[in-house]
Amino acid sequence: MVLDNCEHLADACTGLATALLSAAPGLRILATSRQTLGIIGEHVFTVPSMSEQDAADLLLDRATAVRSDFEVSERNQAAVTRLCADLDRLPLAIELAASRLRTLAV
Structure with a gap:
């Protein structure tokens, strides 16, 4: 599942991701945001700027x-x-x- 632009709805995206992952532990979520969701198991990848x-x-x-x-x-x-x-x-x-x-x- 992809959640895009989470910084605009950070709390709602965090709640949704937490609920979905609790209900479907095999689910993988790709979330794009300038801030982390702060949930357990989250892996952060920072996209570097181009030259x-x-x-x-x-x-x-x-x-x-x-x-x-x-x-x-x-x-x-x-x-x-x-x-x-x-x-x-x-x-x-x-x-x-x-x-x-x-x-x-x-």
Whole structure:
């Protein structure tokens, strides 16, 4: 089972996971969150940030998928770098932001 974005409903996700695991001990839950659920048996895996260059490359790749004329240039390089840094160079955040570049500027 996947519980995504648990930080928005941390207490509810913790309660749900605890109840489900008590009722079905063989169940495995993948929970995504910026904070742990704090339940027994929880294993935490921290997703590392990408390098600055890898983050910019991912943004370019995903942005050109939604807007073929998108490019990283001298004019927008600083904005691309700042955007990736503001997103903690996390792949999912970059992917979501890139999809918005269809209608928004960097």
